[in-house]
Amino acid sequence: MSFLVQALIYLAAAVVCVPVAKRLGMGSVLGYLLAGMLIGPFVMGFIGQEGEDIMHFAEFGVVMMLFLIGLELEPSQFWKMRKSIVGMGSIQLVLTSLLVFALMIFLGLSWQMALAVSLAFAMSSTAIVLQTIKEKGLAQSTAGQSSFSVLLFQDIMVIPILAILPLLAAKGLSQNSEIQSSLIGHFPGWLQGLSYFGAVALIYLAGRYLFVPVLRIVAKTGLREMFTASSLLLVVSVALLMQSIGLSPALGTFLAGVVLANSEYKHELESDLEPFKGLLLGLFFIGVGASINFELIGSKPLLIGGLVMGVMSIKFIVLFITGKIFRVTSDQNLLFAFALSQVGEFAFVLLSFTNKLSILSREWMDILMAVTAITMTITPLLLLLNERYIDPRFGVKVNPSEQEADAIGEKHPVIIAGFGHFGSTIGRFLRANGIESTILDHDSDRVQVLRKMGFKVYYGDATRLDLLKAAGAESAKILIAAIDTPSANQELIATVQKHFPELQIMARAKNRVYAYDLIDMGVKNIYRESLHTSVKLAVDVLVKLGYRNYTATRQGQKFISYDEETLLEMAEHRHDMQQYVIKARETFKLQEELLKKELYPDKGGVDHSWDSEQLREVYAKKK
Numbered sequence: 035m036s037f038l039v040q041a042l043i044y045l046a047a048a049v050v051c052v053p054v055a056k057r058l059g060m061g062s063v064l065g066y067l068l069a070g071m072l073i074g075p076f077v078m079g080f081i082g083q084e085g086e087d088i089m090h091f092a093e094f095g096v097v098m099m100l101f102l103i104g105l106e107l108e109p110s111q112f113w114k115m116r117k118s119i120v121g122m123g124s125i126q127l128v129l130t131s132l133l134v135f136a137l138m139i140f141l142g143l144s145w146q147m148a149l150a151v152s153l154a155f156a157m158s159s160t161a162i163v164l165q166t167i168k169e170k171g172l173a174q175s176t177a178g179q180s181s182f183s184v185l186l187f188q189d190i191m192v193i194p195i196l197a198i199l200p201l202l203a204a205k206g207l208s209q210n211s212e213i214q215s216s217l218i219g220h221f222p223g224w225l226q227g228l229s230y231f232g233a234v235a236l237i238y239l240a241g242r243y244l245f246v247p248v249l250r251i252v253a254k255t256g257l258r259e260m261f262t263a264s265s266l267l268l269v270v271s272v273a274l275l276m277q278s279i280g281l282s283p284a285l286g287t288f289l290a291g292v293v294l295a296n297s298e299y300k301h302e303l304e305s306d307l308e309p310f311k312g313l314l315l316g317l318f319f320i321g322v323g324a325s326i327n328f329e330l331i332g333s334k335p336l337l338i339g340g341l342v343m344g345v346m347s348i349k350f351i352v353l354f355i356t357g358k359i360f361r362v363t364s365d366q367n368l369l370f371a372f373a374l375s376q377v378g379e380f381a382f383v384l385l386s387f388t389n390k391l392s393i394l395s396r397e398w399m400d401i402l403m404a405v406t407a408i409t410m411t412i413t414p415l416l417l418l419l420n421e422r423y424i425d426p427r428f429g430v431k432v433n434p435s436e437q438e439a440d441a442i443g444e445k446h447p448v449i450i451a452g453f454g455h456f457g458s459t460i461g462r463f464l465r466a467n468g469i470e471s472t473i474l475d476h477d478s479d480r481v482q483v484l485r486k487m488g489f490k491v492y493y494g495d496a497t498r499l500d501l502l503k504a505a506g507a508e509s510a511k512i513l514i515a516a517i518d519t520p521s522a523n524q525e526l527i528a529t530v531q532k533h534f535p536e537l538q539i540m541a542r543a544k545n546r547v548y549a550y551d552l553i554d555m556g557v558k559n560i561y562r563e564s565l566h567t568s569v570k571l572a573v574d575v576l577v578k579l580g581y582r583n584y585t586a587t588r589q590g591q592k593f594i595s596y597d598e599e600t601l602l603e604m605a606e607h608r609h610d611m612q613q614y615v616i617k618a619r620e621t622f623k624l625q626e627e628l629l630k631k632e633l634y635p636d637k638g639g640v641d642h643s644w645d646s647e648q649l650r651e652v653y654a655k656k657k
Contacts, residue, residue, distance in 0.1 A: 043080045047073045048316055063162050064414035066316045070323020071411075081324065097273050097283050098307065098314045099161055100189070104291020105304055115183055122180060122356050123187020126374075129352045130156040137344055143398070146202040150388045151402060153195050155345055159378035159410055160185045161315055166373065166417060175477060176362055177369040184353075184374060189288060192380055196387065197231060203391040233279055234289060237272060241293030249299045262306040318379070326407045330400055341405045346412070350375040363482070365425050372420045376409035445506035446472045451496035451526055452517035453484060456542050456563050460514060461489070472505045476517075497525045499533055507534045515541040520548045527555055546601070553605045560601075569594055589629060596628060 047069035055065030073080040131152040138148035163181050172178040245268055252264045269287050276286030294300060331338050350371045357367035385402055388394040394402075448464065448471035450457050457473075464471055473489060474496040475481050481493045494501045496517065507513065513530055517523040523542065530537055540559040543549035549560050569590045576586035600621045607613040 040081050043073055044317065044320060048320065052316070062316070063165055063319055064411070066319030067323035067411045067414075070320035071326060072323075073320075074324030074326070076324075076326065076328040094273075094283075094314070097287050098269065098310055099318065100288035101269050101291040102304065102307060103160065103164070103189075104288040104293075105295055105300060115179070115186075118180065118183040118360065119187050122360055123184050123191075125356045125359065126184050126352055127156050127188065127191060129355070130349055133348045133352065134345060137348070146393055147398070150199060150202060150384070150393050153198075154381040154384035154388070154402075155349075155377050155406075157188050157192070157378040157380040157384070158185060158349070158374040159376050159413070160189060161318060161379055162376065162410055162413055163373050165315060166414065172369070175366060175369075177366040177373065180357065180360070180362060180366075180370045181373050184356075188378070188380070192384075195384065199384070199388060199391060199393070202393050229279060233276065233286070237275075237286060237289045238293055241290055245290070245294060246297050246299070249297075253299065253302070258306070261302060265303050265306050322379070322407050322410055325403065326411070327400060327404050330404055331408075334401065338401060338404055338408070341401070342408050342412070345377060345405065346375045346409055349377075368420055368425055369417070372416045373413070375416065376413040377406040378410075381406045444472070445509055446470045447511040448472070448514065449474065449502075449505050449507060449510050449512070450514045450516060451475075452515070452523070452542070453480065453489070453491055454516070454518050456518075457514065457516035458484070458489075460516065471514075472510070474501065474505060476522075497522060497529055499529060502529065502534070507537055510537060512538050512540060515539060517542075520544055520551070524551060524555065527552070527557060531556065546604075549601060550605045550608050553602065566594065592629060 048066060051069035051072070052062050052065035055068065056062055071077055075081070134155045135148050135152035138151050139145065143151065163185060167178045167181060249261070249264060249268075252260050268290065272286040272290045273283030277283050294303065353371040353374050354367055357370050362370060382403065385394065385399050385406070389396060389399040448469060450461050450471050450473045453461060453473050453475040454477075457475075461471055461473060473484075473491045474494055475484070475491055476493070476495050481491050484491045492505070496502065496505075507530065513534075515523050515526050515530075517526060520543075527539055527541060530539055538559070539557055540561065541552050541557045543552055543560050543562045545562060549562055552560050573586045573590040576589070577583050604617060604621065607617045
């Protein structure tokens with residue numbers, strides 16, 4: 035089968051399955067996994083021979099993903115999170131490894147096999163967890179930060195784990211042709227372990243004294259495509275180096291990313307490689323789905339099903355205990371434990387490496403690979419189950435002295451859904467002017483902090499119809515939709531429009547693109563959070579450059595006024611990019627001309643004051 039035909043099958047499966055999964059509320063990850071199952075060798079058989087072709091492609095997806103993850107990790111950020119990274123990460127890794135080791139010994143594996151498997155199964159999926167956290171807007175939540183800490187510790191610990199595995203190989207090390215073919219294949223086990231640490235040190239030194247100078251030379255050419263090519267060359271070179279000594283290419287590129295995280299070319303590398311990130315992650319998940327051997331599962335359903343249940347239960351319990359030790363609240367702890375309860379993509383690398391060392395038989399490797407893929411497939415479903423059914427029952431409860439969110443007794447003319455930075459600013463301003471509001475928020479940690487600050491906040495999902503009724507949506511006058519996640523904000527607006535058509539909606543939009551979506555929904559009062567703050571910054575720049583404060587502020591107000599007026603016009607053309615660009619060019623040119631006339635009234639403009647219409651009305655009344 036030609037490359038183009040395979041590419042067509044991959045893309046068609048993703049385009050069909052992912053939107054359906056998103057529509058059903060299951061997330062894009064599960065959509066990619068389902069796409070891989072359908073087109074894989076064990077269902078429709080469109081691609082791959084026994085899944086090997088797909089997993090080769092998938093591994094390059096992991097390589098690119100981990101380079102970008104490493105690039106986003108600055109050493110200063112690592113130092114700030116060192117307690118949670120080392121504390122939570124080490125507790126999870128050690129306890130999970132011990133319990134899985136005991137389970138494998140019980141199943142009759144040798145201690146070498148059991149140790150190798152337990153170390154591989156202690157890993158969780160960086161790809162699935164980070165992608166899911168990003169989609170749900172949970173990166174800054176306690177669960178999101180805790181998950182990142184544990185995942186980072188796991189990724190770092192892959193280095194010593196890969197160094198330990200050759201020491202378990204015994205006779206298999208000298209008999210395996212693949213290991214013998216590597217550059218260090220003839221070395222004894224202990225020397226191979228030292229070689230791995232040497233490769234890591236080499237990547238660090240090359241990053242500091244070779245990669246950055248080369249990128250600096252390429253950047254001087256001014257050719258962006260050459261910089262992109264250099265970025266890919268860097269990734270492929272490190273991957274090849276690690277592969278040549280028998281280590282994971284993904285691990286090497288992760289380290290290269292970390293080394294370059296503090297370089298001046300960090301953001302340029304991110305922007306150049308970002309377009310590849312989403313697609314490669316999607317291909318990785320498709321590869322995982324296609325690698326599930328349904329024939330093997332059908333022949334040994336009890337063994338594989340029992341291992342899936344046993345391993346995920348062990349990891350869930352260990353993670354939940356870890357969260358309790360670090361005083362993570364109940365709902366955040368449930369999310370944290372469910373999110374990391376699967377076996378991760380590094381297990382594919384470690385199990386494959388273990389098989390090459392002849393520590394693990396081919397039969398057991400296939401069984402454990404199937405277990406790994408199934409746990410990754412189940413995770414999005416578990417997160418959906420937790421979000422809809424478990425968390426509402428067992429999450430953070432309102433203190434007994436306060437009224438429960440589902441039985442709100444007081445009614446106010448204003449309801450604020452989402453009390454982050456945007457919503458809390460509105461709430462404080464209203465309260466200072468004597469207007470009380472009913473506040474709803476779904477972040478339990480934020481709810482607790484706000485209560486300590488003196489706000490009466492109700493914990494709950496504002497998109498739920500019963501909670502909106504309890505909050506008095508039937509009698510309220512205004513609903514302020516200010517939820518951080520745009521998709522949740524749009525779901526809230528749709529619910530209100532359907533069930534409370536008389537309730538006036540004032541909606542937050544993160545930027546112009548989300549504002550267009552709200553316009554399509556018929557929302558009239560839209561407030562772009564980035565518009566006013568960016569204009570305020572620009573006004574301050576004018577003042578610092580010598581403009582009068584009055585003049586700069588007036589120009590800022592005029593700019594916002596003109597931009598708001600053209601928003602509806604621009605929205606009509608946004609689905610036709612050619613017309614949109616033409617309209618944008620005309621609009622922006624007209625805005626600039628109007629602002630210039632306002633700035634230089636003697637050249638045709640009229641010098642108005644702040645809120646001139648209101649001032650004229652006040653002046654007329656006084657006369």
